[in-house]
Amino acid sequence: MNSPPPPTATGFSALHPDIIDSHILTRLDGPSLASAACCTTSLCRLSSPENLWFNICDSTWPSTTTSRVRQVISAFPGGGPRAFFSHAFPLPSQLSLTLSSASSPPELLSAVDIHYHGKLIFTKLHETETQTEWFRCSPFRIDLLEPKDVVPTAQNYPAGGTEILAGMTLSWILIDPIGQRAANVSSHKPVMVQRHWLTGELQATFASILAADDGDGGVQCGIVVTCGGSEGGEMQVREVRLEIEDMDGMHLNGKESLVILQGALEGKKGTGKNRVEEARRRYREYAEMKRERRERKLRKEGALDLLWVAFGVSIFYFFWSYFFVQMK
Numbered sequence: 001m002n003s004p005p006p007p008t009a010t011g012f013s014a015l016h017p018d019i020i021d022s023h024i025l026t027r028l029d030g031p032s033l034a035s036a037a038c039c040t041t042s043l044c045r046l047s048s049p050e051n052l053w054f055n056i057c058d059s060t061w062p063s064t065t066t067s068r069v070r071q072v073i074s075a076f077p078g079g080g081p082r083a084f085f086s087h088a089f090p091l092p093s094q095l096s097l098t099l100s101s102a103s104s105p106p107e108l109l110s111a112v113d114i115h116y117h118g119k120l121i122f123t124k125l126h127e128t129e130t131q132t133e134w135f136r137c138s139p140f141r142i143d144l145l146e147p148k149d150v151v152p153t154a155q156n157y158p159a160g161g162t163e164i165l166a167g168m169t170l171s172w173i174l175i176d177p178i179g180q181r182a183a184n185v186s187s188h189k190p191v192m193v194q195r196h197w198l199t200g201e202l203q204a205t206f207a208s209i210l211a212a213d214d215g216d217g218g219v220q221c222g223i224v225v226t227c228g229g230s231e232g233g234e235m236q237v238r239e240v241r242l243e244i245e246d247m248d249g250m251h252l253n254g255k256e257s258l259v260i261l262q263g264a265l266e267g268k269k270g271t272g273k274n275r276v277e278e279a280r281r282r283y284r285e286y287a288e289m290k291r292e293r294r295e296r297k298l299r300k301e302g303a304l305d306l307l308w309v310a311f312g313v314s315i316f317y318f319f320w321s322y323f324f325v326q327m328k
Contacts, residue, residue, distance in 0.1 A: 092264040203224055
């Protein structure tokens with residue numbers, strides 16, 4: 001009686017590496033490819049080529065396709081574009097701010113991409129010098145558009161903010177080209193959309209809550225995208241700006257903001273899972289902390305006002321009592 005044939009490999013492991021490389025791995029997004037690399041040794045090897053991760057970075061963030069950024073990404077320690085993706089995709093950690101002895105970055109690159117219903121409507125690479133006295137002493141603000149600039153989108157201008165809240169995504173990657181570090185300071189989707197009180201334009205706010213250098217509740221790195229409508233009903237991007245403010249709503253200057261951003265660049269990153277929900281949860285908690293802080297401040301000021309009134313009444317009573325005694 002003939003013996004049965006030896007078992008053969010079946011399933012995924014039986015596929016030729018060229019098929020896996022050309023027809024499977026190239027269809028995965030960054031998080032899926034990173035997960036696949038953790039499954040087996042062969043998948044880890046197949047998912048490590050730089051061109052594979054460069055393609056993912058290019059498709060995820062078109063602003064990184066410039067030669068300047070690609071050169072910076074190639075030099076990232078720990079895997080080049082793969083290491084860059086692990087820096088730029090997740091939210092920064094909210095852990096306490098701890099800085100190394102490294103000097104602050106002399107320049108920051110902002111790689112910014114805005115999508116609306118899955119279509120790219122804005123992309124830009126912006127360079128910010130951080131060594132000038134003007135930057136360090138002035139309120140920190142990065143504007144990507146000049147006041148008169150308007151970017152058409154080929155999208156219909158929505159009647160309200162609900163559609164923007166659900167359909168707009170934004171990535172703002174801050175890159176330290178010298179220190180080879182990066183962090184995405186956007187909440188990916190808006191945490192709030194409201195109309196401007198004067199112009200009626202829709203303003204989408206993206207926010208990342210970062211650790212403060214004094215450990216006092218954190219700071220908000222806020223990104224505002226202002227959209228208006230053309231005469232033909234097309235949505236236009238009219239403003240894209242980034243600012244940092246503290247718990248009291250005061251805008252930080254360049255020197256203070258650079259410390260915060262350096263902490264975000266050096267600090268730990270999240271896993272990238274549920275980043276929209278996590279960012280909105282952080283924002284709600286931060287807004288509640290600001291409200292409670294404001295109420296405590298008002299109560300304290302009210303108590304001081306009452307104390308001063310009582311002191312004034314006491315002085316007034318003492319003065320008139322003394323006056324009447326002298327009259328007698």
